[in-house]
Amino acid sequence: METTFEKLFRNLGDNIENLKSQVPAEFGDRFGNFRKNMVALAKQSWKADRGPPREGLPLLLQSPWHPSITVGETNEVDKVVEALRDFSAELLSLLKVVCKHLDFWRLKNEGTDASKVRLMILERGPWQLVLGVSRFVRGSIWEKSATSGLVSAVTTRINERVLVLTAVQRRLASLVGQVHMEIDKLSQDIGKGHHIPEALVSSLSAVLRAMSVLEGSYDLPQTDASSYEDVKATSSISLRFDEISDNLRSKSEWKGKDMDDAVDLLFTNLDLLRTLIDCLMFHHRKPHKITRYWLRYTGGAVGLAFASGWLIRHSRLGGSDDIDRWLREGREAVMTFIREHVEQPLLSIRDDLFETFRKRHHEPDSLGEAQLTAESLNRMLLEFVKHTSDKLPEDLTEQQMMEVMMTRYEEELVHPLRNLLAGQLARALLIQVQKLKLDTERAMLELNQILRANEINFAILAAFPAVIVTCFLGYFGKVLLIETDEVGRGRAAQAKRRMLMAEVEKAIMCFQMMLDEARQEEAMWRFGMVIYGLDRLYKAVKKVAVESGEWPSLRGDILDLAKPRLSSTYKLQITARMERIYECLVPLPTL
Structure with missing residues (x-):
């Protein structure tokens, strides 16, 4: 007994056909005209995507010119070489387009089944996602494997494109090789100076005959891009070039108008070839980048829509001043950053560079205070030594007087209470306090000197965040503004x-x-x-x-x-x- 899902997917195709039959004929005709216009517009955009050709491999005459060549022959040679140079450049441009799409399909053909299924379902647009999911569900219900049908369908489509593009690539490359071969032969004839008119006729005739390799029928994809079913009916397009007229074929030398007619015929056939390549690429090209990544772009568009709504709610349009307030706060934050990490550090570096040497010649106030403390300590030690010792030399150093004081201090500590009132213990303690004060002032003086010596380093360190921001801005500016070459940077x-x-x-x-x-x-x-x-x-x-x-x-x-x-x-x-x-x-x- 069929389930609800089986009935739904079994009748999906019938429902679509019934919907088509209910559309009025007039609307169908209008829709058909609209579709034709959209196809024509897509082809025009496809041609525009190729962009202007860049200067490529030049087509040059390698041999030096023979002295016997006349001015008239020189003009004819220049005309033919210039025509073949433009012809070769256009062929290489078309070959590049074909190879780009052929490489894409070959890479997909060599990929895993998962990548093929992803291409079939996720990389061909929203409608193909619906059809692919329905095909996947039907395969999981009625077939042994849910993805076997999808893999078979995408493999068939990839092989169709690979075969056609490979044939076009081989024929275009053969024509490019023939053009360069004929230029090489013409270069040899010019170097020898023999039969220049016949050599020009031979070169142009050989290139026109070589274009016949591109004549024939080219198959278009057997299945519609929006269908998952195999279609046996095939369609194709044919290419036939204009042939050399009997008048030109009967002449052994082409001069003046005859040469112009031959060159015009060459570029007329090139226009036919360009039209064929445009038509083939429209049907066999790789999916556009927007089509392949439509899920990402859709997610970005949805996020942009939510962000726009959020901005409107917090802007004046929504009756709120949040954005104005945030802009003011951001501006103040930027100005604070510039002031603290750019302006002040630079001013500090400037002041230090101009005032460092001047400041070093002036003793600070702390140095004078330390000198007064040292003199006071020296007098206190000297008086202490005179009152406590009778037989000592007069030229004692400060260190020696400190040793005498510490010896007496240790003796006084034996009876601390008695000596604190009647002895020299209190005086020794005050001298030690004075000594501690002197050592502290000297340490602070040295620390002050170290800080002054590193003021420039601290200013540079404060400006370091601004330097990092500047480097990042410069790098991104370089990436955005500097032009890349053919392969990037x-x-x-x-x-x-x-x-x-x-x-x-x-x-x-x-x-x-x-x-x-x-x-x-x-x-x-x-x-x-x-x-x-x-x-x-x-x-x-x-x-x-x-x-x-x-x-x-x-x-x-x-x-x-x-x-x-x-x-x-x-x-x-x-x-x-x-x-x-x-x-x-x-x-x-x-x-």
Whole structure:
């Protein structure tokens, strides 16, 4: 017999369909138009998120120009090289976008089942949380495992995205590698000075033909983002580039308008490619940060709402003067802190610096009082010795007279009552009191001298809290105001730059392996990934290397690594030297 919960979740889908059927057709059409507008707006925001491209790996002619090249040929070469440079920069920007989202999905695919379930339920928005919980409850009631269906669904979605993005990455990287190969061939022809017009035609034609690797059909996700059920129907988008016209194909040399038409065709096809990538990324991108952490943002919004209500209750809007009173008290506390820990210590340090030496030349009053006490004690001892001893030298010291007095004092203590009235016991006691007074004044004088000598230290110690606050404010100001480079700042940025260097080394070794196995298509893909890694490394190290003065040498090494004709053995030697000598790439010492 079905329980209430079983009936509820069994009829959930039917209830939703009935609700949809009750919506008027006119409202449905309006909602459809609204959804289309929102999708278009999302695509525009997606394009805006990429931001302006930063200066990356330059596409340069490595060989010197042959003297026989004319001015007209020079202009044509500059036009073609500039077009291919912009074309390569845009391809690397698109490749970076694809790799960023591909890395995310690969990481999720390699994660645990718990992370996949968390992505499916908690990191796709509030509505997906409701659907995920309902699926979880149904799985726990009707299936053996509550999470098996969720794990299977999220694995299917991740694999769809990984396969499509991997195919796009390989084709884009192959095209990037082909562009750099053609520039290298053009550089050789310019260095020799032979058949420059034919070399330009060959380079542009080869790049236009290489773009055909991106033509074809690309599958969109088989399942809707809001559905947990498997859908067999698939949808896809196709890409077809414009071909070279018969007029241009029939000519062996392109000059003037023909060259402009070829360059325009190149960038027209690039616009088609950019549109395709935008569409694919809209469907295969990783969830937005706001979507993934919507629970945190929701909690923050709720907390902000409560805080706003609390502020309104204690503000003038709520008829209370608590906030005004707290502001006054806070201002007074800040002013007191500044006065006690900044102003007064600084004034004390200033006064001590200017008056310390002057004060040292003037004896204090306590020194004169101690001198009077010492003279009085000396006279008292001298009189005591004269009355109690007959045969003593006249030049006795104070210590010797004290010994004589203490000896007589011990003798007087044998009969204390009698000697207190008729003897010298009372006089000896008064002398000892005078001696104690002298010792106390001398100790106080020494303590006063120590305190005066450390007045500056005490003033600095009083200002120490203000110094700590200033350091913290300066640090946070530096964090907020100083612009970061491509990979951040500090030890984390250093580690990321070293990881980029490791990726470049790995790509070079994979490229050489494909060449050794005579797998030319995969070798071109690997070479494109080498260029992509060098472009990221170029952007990551430029700012730091310029500040340290290492940039000219480091830039030359990066450009050498981008040369197609340079042996992989020499490239690996260059990378090993870069990791050893450049400050922006060496490991930081452990603290």
